[in-house]
Each structure stands twice: as structure tokens, then as C-alpha cells.
Amino acid sequence: MPSKDLPRDVGTFIRDLRRNAQISLRQLAEQAGVSNPYLSQIERGLRKPSAEVLQQLASALRVSTPVMYLRAGLLEEKEGHGVLTAIAADPELTIAQKQSLSQIYETFRRENARHAQAEAESAAAAAAQAEAASEAAAEAARAADAAAAAAGRAAGPAGTPSSTAGDSAAGADAGTGWPDDTEATPPPAANAARPVAKKTVKKAVKKAAPKAAEEEN
Secondary structure, three states, X not given: OOOOOOOOOHHHHHHHHHHHOOOOHHXXXXXXXXXXHHHHHHHOOOXXXXXXXXXXXXXXXXXXXXXXXXXXXXXOOOOOHHHHHHHHHOOOOOHHHHXXXXXXXXXXXXXXHHHHHHHHXXXXXXXXXXXXXXXXXXXXXXXXHXXXXXXXXXXXXXXXXXXXXXXXXXXXXHHHXXXXXXXXXXXXXXXXXXXXXXXXXXXXXXXXXXXXXXXXX
């Protein structure tokens, strides 16, 4: 917040800084690279200096360039510029003291800005890594689901024998030419009936032989 004791325009502000520094108008004009009449008109408020001239005057007076821009109305009084203005306008401070205080203040502000930027970049990198890990986990889950589905299709319905296995077993039986167990092993009753059948056939043949001979005679 500007004080009512501060100079009302940049020309008065420059003149007060020059007088506090105990340098003449000609010396300041030479150091700033401007003409003596031009600088005199600036101090009297007859000319409005450009941003480049303000920067040259700030360098010659050893004050912060933002202070000059602020007093000239090129910057709004915010983000610490009011502190620099107060330092530059303090009549109790020498030019060297004002320069030192301004440099220290601006150094602290730049350091804080770098820390804030580094923290923001670190947070953004951490967020990007977390997002990448989440995407990788989702991709792995999708791959696992696809593999499980493929394995289920290959196994077929649960409890149903594979037709391929059945066909293979049948082909193996056909290729050997061996009868199955039912044909190869007759039941025990059939084995026991075979001798009885043979005896019956022999008796029938003996009885039929005389009859056949009589019929021929």
C-alpha cells in the first residue's frame, strides 16, 4: 500500500534518489546514458521516460528496476513491489543500504519461487508416475482375464470327456484287430455245455446210421 509520504510521480522519485545519493544531475545523466536536459525534464514531470530509460536510471541509482516501473505506473503495486518502493523511498537509508536490502529481498523472493516451482514439478511427476502404474495394473488385469477366458474355452464343459480322446481310443481298438473282452472270453455256462452237446450229437449219429442202411436196401 503506497504511503502518502512517498513521491507522487516518478520524476520526483528519481530526483529524491539522486539527491540522497549526493550526485549531480549531470553525473546521473552520464551514468544513465541520457542527456542532461532530458533528465531535467523527467525530474520536473515534463517528460515521461520509457521503460528502457527507467531501467538505465535504476541501474545508475542502484535501485531495483521494478521499483522504477512501479513508480512510473508500469506495474501494479503487488507481489512485494511495495516493499521495494518503501526501501527506495526511505530517507534514513543510504544508497548502498537500499541496494543491499533490495537485493536480499529479491533473492528471498526468487528462492521461494524456485522452491514452489520445484515442489509443483515434483508433485506433477509423482502424479504422472501414479497414473502410469495404475494403467499398467489395469492392463495386467485385462491380460489375466483374457488368459483365463482362453483357458476355459480350451478345457470345454466340466465333466464331459473330450471327443478327441474318445475317437483316439476307438481308433486304437480298431487298429489292433483284437476282439473286445466280451468276444474273447466266453461265459462259464457256454464252456460247461460244450461236452454235453458233443455226446448228444454222437448218440444221434449212431441211431441214425442203421435206419439209413435199411432205407438204402
